[in-house]
Amino acid sequence: MSALVSVLAASLLLGAIARRSGRFPEQTALVLNAFVLNVALPALVLRAVHHLTLAPELLAAAATPWLVFGVSWLFFRTLGPRLGFPPGTVAALVLTGGLSNTAFVGLPLIEGLMGREALQVAVVIDQLGSFLALGTVATLFAARAAAKDTRTGALLKRVAVFPPFVALVAAFLSQPWDWPAWVDVVLGRLGDMLTPLALFSVGFQLRPSGVKGRMRALALGLGYKLALAPLAIALLLWLLPGMSRLTFEVSVLQAAMAPMVTAAILAADHELDPELSALMVGLGIPLSFATVPIVLWLLR
Template sequence: MSKFLGLLAVSLLLGAFARRSGRFPEQTALVLNAFVLNIALPALVLRAVHSLTLAPALLVAAATPWLVFGSSWLFFRALGPRLGFPPGTVAALVLTGGLSNTAFVGLPLIEGLMGHEAQQVAVVVDQLGSFMVLGTVATLFAARAAAKDPRTGALLRKVVGFPPFLALVAAFLLQPWDWPEWVDVVLGRLGDMLTPMALFSVGFQLRPSGVKGRVRALALGLGYKLALAPLAIALLLLLVPGMGRLTFEVSVLQAGMAPMVTSAILATDNGLDPELSALMVGLGIPLSFATVPCVLWLLR
């Protein structure tokens, strides 16, 4: 756990220091974002989904990220305009509030809180839930929110051409075959670069001075992500007959994880309030280290 926390903190702080140093060009975040979305994330998706084994009993858990994203769309589309938020800000809140960091924060945090036996459920929520939401409906939403060409055909072409989506399709098609060990090693190395580079990019774009003017948006976004989302999932799963306690608790905790780092990069890549997106991740990750254990305590 300490190694994981150290990687997150150091990557984020290095990005912030890099911007202040003046040694990195202004386009640094754009370049890193392009690498994350086009190389590191597809490699991670391809490797993870190719080796995925699914137990039918976990399908309900896998559905929870889809519900969190759908509820995010309804929640922020209803309240955002009433609070005077522009469309780009609302879209950024939908993406960062609707996508949980179920991998780089969720997996180690759940293992630390609940033990190794909880990992199987957490992985299914991440790979069949969060990864697929990111590669499909979230990408389509971001493309539509930022689209200069709103025609359905143009939007679908953008989604179908999105490298993580292509990797997701390829991973499922290739599941019946084993690939050479060196392929797995290469994909693993590329995928391992996602967390430090993505957080470095977020840190580079993070401007703490911007918090003052974004308090309402941050309170709404993080309030939904860290509190309302896990509460809603908990109440919903209580209605599901026969759900095991472990699956219930892990699903709720994954719903309450910090915003997904890649969701902020997706928002930034589409010009959807990059400053707010970076703040949602930069503040949400450290806050989640306090809120997630509180959620688990309340569940028990």
């Protein structure tokens, strides 16, 4: 836990220091975002999904990130315009409020709170839920929200050539075959770069002075992500018969995780209120270290 907090905090802090130092060009975040979306994330998806083992009894848990994203779309598309938020801000809230950091924050945090036996459920939720939702519906939503050409064919083409989606398809198609060990090592090393670089980019874009002017949007976005989303998932799963207590608790905790870093990168890459997206992650991650244990305490 302490190592996780240190890496996350150091990456965010170094990004903020780098911007203030003046030693990094203004395009630094754009370059890092391009690397994350086109190299590190595809490598991570390809390696993780290639080794994925499906467990039918966990499919209900894997569906929860999709539900969180779907409810996020309804929630922010309904309330955002009524609060006077522009379309780019609403889209940024849908992406960062609808996608949970179920991997780099979720997996270590759940292991620390619930033990290693909870990781099997957490990994399935991350890979079949968050990864797939990011590479499909979230990417399609971002493309539609940002694109001037909103024809279905044009949007689907943008999703089809999006590197993480290509990696997702390739990973599923290659599952019947084992690849050489060195390929796994290379993909692992490239994928390991995602968290520090993505958080460095977020820190570089983070403007703490902008919090005051974005309080309504942040309160709405983080209120949904850290409180309303896990509450909705808890109520829904409580109605399902036969789900084990472990699967129930892990599913709710994954829904309660901070906004996904890559969701903020995706929003910034599509010019969907990058400042708010960075604030959602920059504030959401440290807050989640307090709110997730509270959610677990309430469940028990």
